[in-house]
Amino acid sequence: MSLLELDGVKVHFPVKKGVFFDRTVGHVYAVDGVSLKVEAGQTYGLVGESGCGKTTLGRAVLRLVDITGGEVVFDGTDLAKLPDEEMRKIRHRLQMVFQDPLGSLNPRQNIESILSEGMAAHGIGADQEERRTRIKKILAEVGLPANALSRYPHEFSGGQRQRIGIARALVLEPDVIICDEPVSALDVSIQAQVINLLEELQESKGLTYLVIAHDLAVVRHISDVIGVMYLGSLVEEATSDALYAGPRHPYTKALMSAVPVPDPDVEDRRERILLHGDLPSPASPPAGCRFHTRCPWKQETRCATERPELTVVADGHRVACHFAAEIEAGTVERTRATGIEAVTDTPPEVQ
The missing domain is CATH 3.40.50.300 (P-loop containing nucleotide triphosphate hydrolases)
Known part of the structure; x- marks a missing residue:
């Protein structure tokens, strides 16, 4: 226990x-x-x-x-x-x-x-x-x-x-x-x-x-283990090495992309995932997946209506995302422009 x-x-x-x-x-x-x-x-x-x-x-x-x-x-x-x-x-x-x-x-x-x-x-x-x-x-x-x-x-x-x-x-x-x-x-x-x-x-x-x-x-x-919270819920959990090597949830990917890299050549080339919009109020959280209002990979038909469960996707790695596997495989397209070419906002503060 x-x-x-x-x-x-x-x-x-x-x-x-x-x-x-x-x-x-x-x-x-x-x-x-x-x-x-x-x-x-x-x-x-x-x-x-x-x-x-x-x-x-x-x-x-x-x-x-x-x-x-x-x-x-x-x-x-x-x-x-x-x-x-x-x-x-x-x-x-x-x-x-x-x-x-x-x-x-x-x-x-x-x-x-x-x-x-x-x-x-x-x-x-x-x-x-x-x-x-x-x-x-x-x-x-x-x-x-x-x-x-x-x-x-x-x-x-x-x-x-x-x-x-x-x-x-x-x-x-x-x-x-x-x-x-x-x-x-x-x-x-x-x-x-x-x-x-x-x-x-x-x-x-x-x-x-x-x-x-x-x-x-x-x-x-x-x-040893890291849990990522968003709007009162746990959206991803994995060992420290597994989370940093391969984040699966879109929110975690955005957080990781905001961390500066000490190598300027790598920093210039790497992709930056920007989150548009403000954090919703915890007094009136969105229906469905609480992250869908800011998610670059959201699929309206499911993400806006069904709240995802925290499920195991690998050994000790849990993710609360309907399309975590598809995003990892690259079979789900982004619904919003992201990337270093489109950087105009400041990355979200992680606290």
Whole structure:
């Protein structure tokens, strides 16, 4: 059994109106039926455009947002059905490293207070002295000195603050850490250090990661399996090598084509797949395939009316596209002009 398994997870936020906002007039379908598995010791990378539901899905695993439907099974226990008190007891085994290292740390607490607060709440350490000893050990593991205990978040650099965020997760002895854009707020030179640190900690402690990131190079480097999300749904999933060697979904192809190639000759010759139009509103998603409004290979008769299932097309490679095989074989023509000759738009930002 997988350590973490999501089955048909949905997170729908009600849209309220009225004088007292007491009337529900619709929903925002932030996450709408996501199923995936994360094996123990594995790193699962989650990518997609801003607003596709990645962060909401990560927060749903920790029950930081209410789960509308589906199951979140962790180590054999469905977290979606756990009473709040039972969830609090198990939460130390699932921790999160947030995107903004400064915004996620209380500026009025010193580092010892920040790191020991969760330990005290979960009964880790017999007393403050024992907790302080453990904190010093964890700080050393993440590359921070012991004298950091008495200092405050604003006294550290961005990279150091992210190390503190990682230490805060580690002191609770977690099995799974959800990393929400863990390096996006850092300088490029610091990003590599933090990524290397996460990999070293995973190897030494047997950690399991769910990494949410917009940088496809970072995701490729750190992930064993990658899932691509679009408008609240998972549209493709494969091992890191398989996804980058041969993306099957049109959306994934577009994302990959937007990644710069360091060789200028190759960059000039390679094809660029442009996505026309804006991302549809998650409050009113399109019928049928949710990507069909921007897809260069769409076939109106089916794509606009029938929602595709995430099906296996190769060993461990799943795609939610009616015509993935035909697109791969080149038997389906594009319905819109694409390619380097037609480049007039900026490639979509991947977040």
